[in-house]
Amino acid sequence: MIDVLKKFDMDELLNCMHCGFCLPACPTFQQTGLETYSPRGRIALMKGVAESKLPIDEEFEHNMYACLGCRACETACPAGVKYGELIETAREVVEDTKKAAGRQSFGRRIVLKRLFMHPRRMKLTGRALWALQASGLQELASKTGLVQILPREMTEMQVAVDRVASPADRKKRTRVVKAEQRAPVARKVGLFTGCIMDVMFYETNQATARLLSKAGCDVVFVDQQQCCGALHAHSGEKADAKVLAKQNIEAFEALDLDVIVNNAGGCGAALKEYHHWLKDDPVWADRARNFVAKVRDISELLTTLPLQVTKTLNARVTYQDSCHLAHGQGVRKQPRDLIRSIPGVEYIEMENADGCCGSAGIYNITNFDMSMRVLDDKMNHVADAKASIVVTANPGCLLQMKKGIIRAGLEGRMEAVHIVDLLDRLV
Ligand code: SF4
Ligand code: SF4
Numbered sequence: 001m002i003d004v005l006k007k008f009d010m011d012e013l014l015n016c017m018h019c020g021f022c023l024p025a026c027p028t029f030q031q032t033g034l035e036t037y038s039p040r041g042r043i044a045l046m047k048g049v050a051e052s053k054l055p056i057d058e059e060f061e062h063n064m065y066a067c068l069g070c071r072a073c074e075t076a077c078p079a080g081v082k083y084g085e086l087i088e089t090a091r092e093v094v095e096d097t098k099k100a101a102g103r104q105s106f107g108r109r110i111v112l113k114r115l116f117m118h119p120r121r122m123k124l125t126g127r128a129l130w131a132l133q134a135s136g137l138q139e140l141a142s143k144t145g146l147v148q149i150l151p152r153e154m155t156e157m158q159v160a161v162d163r164v165a166s167p168a169d170r171k172k173r174t175r176v177v178k179a180e181q182r183a184p185v186a187r188k189v190g191l192f193t194g195c196i197m198d199v200m201f202y203e204t205n206q207a208t209a210r211l212l213s214k215a216g217c218d219v220v221f222v223d224q225q226q227c228c229g230a231l232h233a234h235s236g237e238k239a240d241a242k243v244l245a246k247q248n249i250e251a252f253e254a255l256d257l258d259v260i261v262n263n264a265g266g267c268g269a270a271l272k273e274y275h276h277w278l279k280d281d282p283v284w285a286d287r288a289r290n291f292v293a294k295v296r297d298i299s300e301l302l303t304t305l306p307l308q309v310t311k312t313l314n315a316r317v318t319y320q321d322s323c324h325l326a327h328g329q330g331v332r333k334q335p336r337d338l339i340r341s342i343p344g345v346e347y348i349e350m351e352n353a354d355g356c357c358g359s360a361g362i363y364n365i366t367n368f369d370m371s372m373r374v375l376d377d378k379m380n381h382v383a384d385a386k387a388s389i390v391v392t393a394n395p396g397c398l399l400q401m402k403k404g405i406i407r408a409g410l411e412g413r414m415e416a417v418h419i420v421d422l423l424d425r426l427v
Helices: 002-006 010-015 027-032 039-050 058-065 072-076 083-100 106-115 119-134 137-144 152-158 167-171 195-200 202-214 230-234 238-253 265-271 285-294 298-302 323-328 333-340 368-384 395-407 419-426
Strands: 187-192 217-221 259-262 295-297 316-319 389-392 415-418
Touching: 002 083, 010 039, 010 083, 027 368, 039 058, 039 083, 058 083, 072 083, 072 323, 083 230, 187 202, 187 238, 187 265, 195 202, 195 395, 202 217, 202 298, 202 419, 230 238, 230 265, 238 285, 259 265, 259 285, 259 298, 265 295, 265 323, 265 395, 285 295, 295 298, 298 333, 298 419, 316 333, 333 419, 368 395, 389 395, 389 419, 395 415, 415 419
Parallel strands: 187 217, 187 259, 259 295, 316 389, 389 415
Antiparallel strands: none
């Protein structure tokens, strides 16, 4: 027990001065008005646990996992409390305690350890999904209502999933996509494809490579890369997250790349934190710092390259920030600049654009009801913008927006699209 509690950074917990500036920014506090559903309340609970004044029980676990991990509170906090690190530690403490008591669920172990730690199994999952769609079984299951045997959370999410790429399409991927033109500064870019991203949004990864090639980069699909580890870190499995980080560092550093690019705000935030995850590891700390120095979100990189958007798009467009891109990485301006650079676009900023959409990794499955409450509020702002396109920069947000459009009855009037796919249509 003592070892578990040592994981908390007491200095960071004591940095919170209980001012409450973070409360209005917190979606779960907005929904409930409960102190235990606020950043300040959760920090107080963590402090109670770290000082052994409160037990690590189911109530503590519930309050820690009710947090979306959106990090809007970090942006709002005048004291600079690193809430993202605190919540990861709190969940690690919960999971370590459950493991020690033999209480960790079998399903969770299967998904996190047996699936996300193994890229080959993720690829097989993608193939199985494609087979399900291609055989018409998925459609049949939807039409006959058979799909209702799935848990409601999964039934509702599957309506937002697009067609996954076929094995034949996947075979066409070449390991290197050469630059179409030589930019003033040609760059060799490694593409971080992500695990779910490459299963569900394979075409967006292909489009990312095309855009970078047109902007003068040689793009490499790096073999041996793994899941970024965000899901593990956010689920209290920090040891597994560190294993994945080391495997990724090794895979990318072997290629002497100028830049490591990704198109998923959640993955990018994790990749940029590897030097924090590995700071106490004498073998990996420097390697992690070198890796992080090269990591860029696709919008960050594209705004520095001579990409020509040639086609006109006569549409009113708004942008939904990815929490981990905006609050985690501080990337807000670049995606907006890219959208504004499209000829014909009328850009409209929606209210609370950087408020969480409720997707938050697997939160929309594990905390479905709260996720939908947050989403429905978000869709009011989306609808008020009266745009025909809502642009996102993270696969989870994209799925959530697609689902939100259906829930809000906006189908046919607007579409949700990843920023890469939008630009790919227009260059
Ligand atoms: S991370 Fe998001 S949901 Fe969690 S406490 Fe902070 S603002 Fe609230
Ligand atoms: S804004 Fe920062 S210092 Fe103030 S209560 Fe929230 S976390 Fe604590």
